[in-house]
Amino acid sequence: MAARTRPRPGGCAPGSEADVEPVDLAVTALHGSVDDPALNSMNFLNEVAQHYPEAVSLAAGRPYEEFFDSALLHAHLDRFRRHLADDLGLDRAQVDRTLLQYGRTKGIVHHLIARHLAVDERMTVDPETIVVTVGCQEAMFLVLRALRADPADVLFAVAPTYVGLTGAARLVDLPVRPVAGGPDGVDLADLRAGVRRARAEGLRPRACYVMPDFANPSGVSMDTAHRRRLLDLAAAEDLLLIEDNPYGLFPAAGTDRRPTLKALDTARRVVYLGSFAKTVLPGARVGYVVADQRVGGSDGTVGPLADQLAKIKSMVTVNTSPISQAVIGGALLAHDCSLVAANVRERAAYARNLGHLVDGLARRFPVGGPVRWTVPAGGFFVVVTVPFPVDDALLHRSAREYGVLWTPMAHFYDAGTPVRALRLSVSAVTPAQIDLGLDRLAALVGDVTAGVGAPA
Ligand SMILES: Cc1ncc(COP(=O)(O)O)c(C=O)c1O
Numbered sequence: 318m319a320a321r322t323r324p325r326p327g328g329c330a331p332g333s334e335a336d337v338e339p340v341d342l343a344v345t346a347l348h349g350s351v352d353d354p355a356l357n358s359m360n361f362l363n364e365v366a367q368h369y370p371e372a373v374s375l376a377a378g379r380p381y382e383e384f385f386d387s388a389l390l391h392a393h394l395d396r397f398r399r400h401l402a403d404d405l406g407l408d409r410a411q412v413d414r415t416l417l418q419y420g421r422t423k424g425i426v427h428h429l430i431a432r433h434l435a436v437d438e439r440m441t442v443d444p445e446t447i448v449v450t451v452g453c454q455e456a457m458f459l460v461l462r463a464l465r466a467d468p469a470d471v472l473f474a475v476a477p478t479y480v481g482l483t484g485a486a487r488l489v490d491l492p493v494r495p496v497a498g499g500p501d502g503v504d505l506a507d508l509r510a511g512v513r514r515a516r517a518e519g520l521r522p523r524a525c526y527v528m529p530d531f532a533n534p535s536g537v538s539m540d541t542a543h544r545r546r547l548l549d550l551a552a553a554e555d556l557l558l559i560e561d562n563p564y565g566l567f568p569a570a571g572t573d574r575r576p577t578l579k580a581l582d583t584a585r586r587v588v589y590l591g592s593f594a595k596t597v598l599p600g601a602r603v604g605y606v607v608a609d610q611r612v613g614g615s616d617g618t619v620g621p622l623a624d625q626l627a628k629i630k631s632m633v634t635v636n637t638s639p640i641s642q643a644v645i646g647g648a649l650l651a652h653d654c655s656l657v658a659a660n661v662r663e664r665a666a667y668a669r670n671l672g673h674l675v676d677g678l679a680r681r682f683p684v685g686g687p688v689r690w691t692v693p694a695g696g697f698f699v700v701v702t703v704p705f706p707v708d709d710a711l712l713h714r715s716a717r718e719y720g721v722l723w724t725p726m727a728h729f730y731d732a733g734t735p736v737r738a739l740r741l742s743v744s745a746v747t748p749a750q751i752d753l754g755l756d757r758l759a760a761l762v763g764d765v766t767a768g769v770g771a772p773a
Pocket residue numbers: 378451452453454455479481528533561563591592593594599603604
């Protein structure tokens with residue numbers, strides 16, 4: 318955590334005026350985003366975890382590390398190299414240039430991503446509409462940067478909202494208006510009313526950000542009929558939809574996967590964001606965006622929105638590391654571009670953990686009592702509602718005194734919204750750790766409910 322004060326050599330009494338560290342710049346003289354709760358949120362949560370390394374973490378939405386195998390990197394790289402030579406006909410110099418030189422801004426594994434989307438999602442995507450990005454996070458930034466053209470522009474996002482989206486919007490000065498999520502994943506009446514209200518205020522709604530599959534943090538999914546209704550509403554209200562889908566490959570045991578919004582989109586309403594962080598490996602930092610919306614240029618030319626995003630990318634990260642892309646490309650090729658096939662083991666482990674967590678909650682908290690929880694159809698996250706406010710101070714206490722970490726749901730709402738809920742994640746733990754974490758959480762909840770150890 319950033320030090321407010323630092324004792325200087327020869328030090329003054331703590332708390333005295335002279336104890337305040339001299340500064341060269343006031344944070345208020347920097348872009349407003351750097352002091353925004355959304356940007357502080359990720360750092361705060363990471364720092365708490367680092368501060369209490371002994372605590373069981375039901376906070377981290379990271380992939381399970383026991384599946385990591387760095388020896389596979391070489392195999393992936395080799396496979397992608399052979400693909401460049403054997404399948405695409407590149408000579409030795411061209412292969413080396415592709416892997417080692419500055420490269421194509423839109424990426425070098427776009428054709429494999431298009432194949433993966435066809436195989437796993439039944440999406441027909443022109444590879445030229447794909448931009449390979451430095452994680453999905455960069456894709457969000459590029460899309461929001463492009464959409465935010467005027468101070469009247471606003472974005473809608475289903476609340477609770479992933480902090481990465483809120484933070485990216487803040488970077489480009491794009492206000493985010495919350496839309497109720499509810500049991501269906503998005504409350505269409507609330508979205509319609511919000512869009513109309515914004516227009517009546519002279520604002521320009523640009524898009525609505527949604528996560529139809531096992532959303533982070535709510536865990537909620539949309540059924541197929543509701544996806545179609547959302548697409549109809551987007552058409553009627555002339556709104557783009559930004560679909561973020563990092564967890565779609567991880568349905569719970571016995572649950573079928575549903576078509577993505579993009580697969581149902583026949584009118585280029587959906588900008589689709591993808592990430593390989595959960596399905597291949599997060600350290601590669603590779604994601605992508607499918608942006609097939611037709612953009613008319615000032616010179617009369619027409620091309621996909623992806624081309625405009627690539628221009629922005631050329632000024633942010635130039636191109637996504639070709640070495641990282643090659644690792645992802647090799648991993649895709651190893652399974653005929655099917656990440657469903659590549660993630661059989663992961664899917665089973667996450668589904669088992671999700672079931673274990675939900676059963677474990679039911680064993681520890683009486684049904685019908687004041688503690689309630691969601692039962693998601695897949696993904697990593699369960700939201701637990703408790704009968705007291707959940708804030709960062711309670712998280713610290715939980716880590717320090719009880720040895721368990723979780724995420725206060727307040728981080729996913731507008732700053733200042735008091736929330737009586739926390740998010741649990743099942744992705745980076747074993748069933749035994751889930752049991753231990755839940756025992757500790759139950760002890761914390763029992764004590765807080767009984768007023769044990771409450772601040773005077
Ligand atoms: C909803 C959501 N979108 C995007 C991301 C970021 O993905 P990446 O690691 O590819 O930047 C995450 C990561 O946790 C996420 O939960």
